[in-house]
Amino acid sequence: ADCRLKQNLRLAGKRPAEPRCAADAGMKRALGRRKGLWFRLRKILLCILGLYVAIPFLIKLCPGIQAKLIFLNFVRVPYFIDLKKPQDQGLNHTCNYYLEPEEDVTIGVWHTVPAVWWKDAQGKDQIWYEDALASSHPIILYLHGNAGTRGGDHRVELYKVLSSLGYHVVTFDYRGWGDSVGTPSERGMTYDALHVFDWIKARSGDNPVYIWGHSLGTGVATNLVRRLCERETPPDALILESPFTNIREEAKSHPFSVIYRYFPGFDWFFLDPITSSGIKFANDENVKHISCSLLILHAEDDPVVPFQLGRKLYNIAAPSRSFRDFKVQFIPFHSDLGYRHKYIYKSPELPRILREFLGKSEPGRQH
Numbered sequence: 001a002d003c004r005l006k007q008n009l010r011l012a013g014k015r016p017a018e019p020r021c022a023a024d025a026g027m028k029r030a031l032g033r034r035k036g037l038w039f040r041l042r043k044i045l046l047c048i049l050g051l052y053v054a055i056p057f058l059i060k061l062c063p064g065i066q067a068k069l070i071f072l073n074f075v076r077v078p079y080f081i082d083l084k085k086p087q088d089q090g091l092n093h094t095c096n097y098y099l100e101p102e103e104d105v106t107i108g109v110w111h112t113v114p115a116v117w118w119k120d121a122q123g124k125d126q127i128w129y130e131d132a133l134a135s136s137h138p139i140i141l142y143l144h145g146n147a148g149t150r151g152g153d154h155r156v157e158l159y160k161v162l163s164s165l166g167y168h169v170v171t172f173d174y175r176g177w178g179d180s181v182g183t184p185s186e187r188g189m190t191y192d193a194l195h196v197f198d199w200i201k202a203r204s205g206d207n208p209v210y211i212w213g214h215s216l217g218t219g220v221a222t223n224l225v226r227r228l229c230e231r232e233t234p235p236d237a238l239i240l241e242s243p244f245t246n247i248r249e250e251a252k253s254h255p256f257s258v259i260y261r262y263f264p265g266f267d268w269f270f271l272d273p274i275t276s277s278g279i280k281f282a283n284d285e286n287v288k289h290i291s292c293s294l295l296i297l298h299a300e301d302d303p304v305v306p307f308q309l310g311r312k313l314y315n316i317a318a319p320s321r322s323f324r325d326f327k328v329q330f331i332p333f334h335s336d337l338g339y340r341h342k343y344i345y346k347s348p349e350l351p352r353i354l355r356e357f358l359g360k361s362e363p364g365r366q367h
Contacts, residue, residue, distance in 0.1 A: 056260065056269035063273035069256075070216070070247065070279060071184045072147035073176045081151050083179050086110050089156045093121040093163070095129040099172070101195035105182040109172040109196065110150050113137075115163045130203050133168060138208040138236075138358070139200055142171040143193055143224075145215030145242075145342075149178035155214075158345040165351055167210075172196055174220070186279050190223040197224065197235070208236040210358065215305060215341065218243035219281025226286040229322075237293040237358055242302055242341055244309045245284040245316070247274055253306045287317040293327040295357045297344050301335035329357055 059065050068074065086094035097109040111129050113121050114137045121129075133139060140162055144155055150173045159169045174189040175182025182188060200209055213221025218240045225238050244250035248271045251257060260266055287294070294317055298310030314330040317323060331353055333339045339346060347353075 056263060056265075059273055060269050063277045066270065066273045067184075067277045067279060070146065070251070070274065071176070073174075073184050075147040076178065077148045077152060081149075083108055083149060083151055083173075086112075086151070089151055091156065091159065093118045094159075095121075095124070095126055097126060097129075099195060099199060101175075101192050102182075105175050105180075105188070105192075107172050107175060107180040107182075107192050107196070108150065108178055109170065110159075112159050112163050112169040114166045114168060115160075116166065133200060133203040134205045134207065135168075136207065137166055137168055138210065139168040139170060139204055140210045140212050140239075141193070141197055141200060141235075142169055143211065143213040143217035143220045144171065144173075145217045149173050151178070154342040154345065161345050161350065165354065170196065170200055186219070186223070186281060189220050190227070193220050193224045194227060197228070201233075208358075210237045210239060211235045212239040212241065213243070214241040215243075216281070218283055219247065222283045222286035222290065223281070225292065226289045229289060229291050234290075234292040237295065238290065239295045239297070240283075240310075240313070241297045241344060242299070242305045242310065243283055243296060243313050244281075244305050245313050247279055247281040249309060250281075250305060253309060255303055283313055284316050287313065287322075288320050289322055290317075291322045291326065293357070294323065294329070295327075295353075296330045297333070297353075298330070299333040299335070299337070299339040299341070299344060301338065302341045304341040307332070327357065 082088060084096050086096055091110070091112055093115065094110050094112040097111065099107050099109055101107060111133075113129065113132050117132070121132075142155070142159070142162075144150060144152065148155070150171045155171070159171065162169045172192065173180040174184060174192050176184035176188075180192075197209070197211070211221050211225060213219070221238060221240060225235060228234050244253075251271060251274060252261070252266075257266075257270065260270060263269065296310055296314050296317075298305075298307055300307045302310075311330065311332075314328070318328045318330075333344060333347060337347070344350065
């Protein structure tokens with residue numbers, strides 16, 4: 001009615017006032033849109049807040065969730081590779097095995113021979129590879145970290161480096177990883193490693209056997225070596241790449257925990273469920289019971305396992321009485337090198353470091 005009145009006034013020759021009906025309607029629509037947007041934004045924020053608060057309770061009620069987040073065995077990277085064919089990853093001098101540590105448990109194993117045997121290894125079967133372990137070349141048992149498989153890109157690159165240096169490299173996927181069958185657990189992972197170590201020793205004669213653990217694999221490695229030392233069959237040396245002190249400290253320092261680190265009851269909600277799941281990976285306790293040479297490698301810019309945890313582990317191990325007759329060494333890699341969590345294999349210094357350390361890893365050497 002207002003608009004019609006104004007239109008009539010204009011038709012009557014009156015000077016019209018600026019029409020405001022359209023402007024008022026436009027303003028109302030704009031305000032409506034803003035209110036709708038704010039309502040949706042507020043709804044999204046409330047959902048995020050609710051999820052943020054709910055997750056700690058969910059993890060507390062279902063500790064198995066925390067275990068899955070630690071193992072990440074369901075993350076298979078890279079995808080679409082056939083673990084039965086290591087040659088597809090450029091490992092043409094590698095054989096794929098399957099071992100059975102326990103009933104209903106099968107683990108997939110890769111054995112890469114020294115690069116100098118590349119031509120001899122072509123077309124050879126498993127028996128040839130097993131017999132090769134008795135050669136004069138030393139052997140490295142590699143224990144990988146969480147997520148992915150034995151065919152992970154950075155892992156394959158390390159095998160190539162170690163093979164080029166004249167080592168046999170034996171690696172495997174723990175039960176529940178890759179094409180290995182079984183349910184993941186700290187006990188099971190350690191037993192798998194023990195089984196593979198014994199399998200190697202049964203074929204290697206007097207050849208040196210070194211154990212190399214990376215990230216979560218350092219927890220498996222110290223569990224294994226502690227057990228070996230207790231039964232008086234220690235390896236010739238232990239190498240820990242990007243190690244932590246124990247799984248609680250690592251979980252608290254992990255970048256994923258940043259948004260909850262100051263959440264009330266963080267330990268109760270997030271760390272206690274790890275312990276209740278039987279997961280400890282207590283490197284700091286294990287190193288007090290290990291009697292063989294120890295080398296720790298850690299990059300200063302490691303975003304997954306903080307550098308200070310590796311340094312702290314070294315400070316615990318170095319004065320330990322169990323190492324009094326063995327070499328203990330800590331090698332840091334400057335952050336400018338960009339090696340982060342899994343690229344130490346790129347270091348041109350690595351061959352020299354291994355040569356000098358493993359050449360002096362016998363009992364009776366000085367720290």
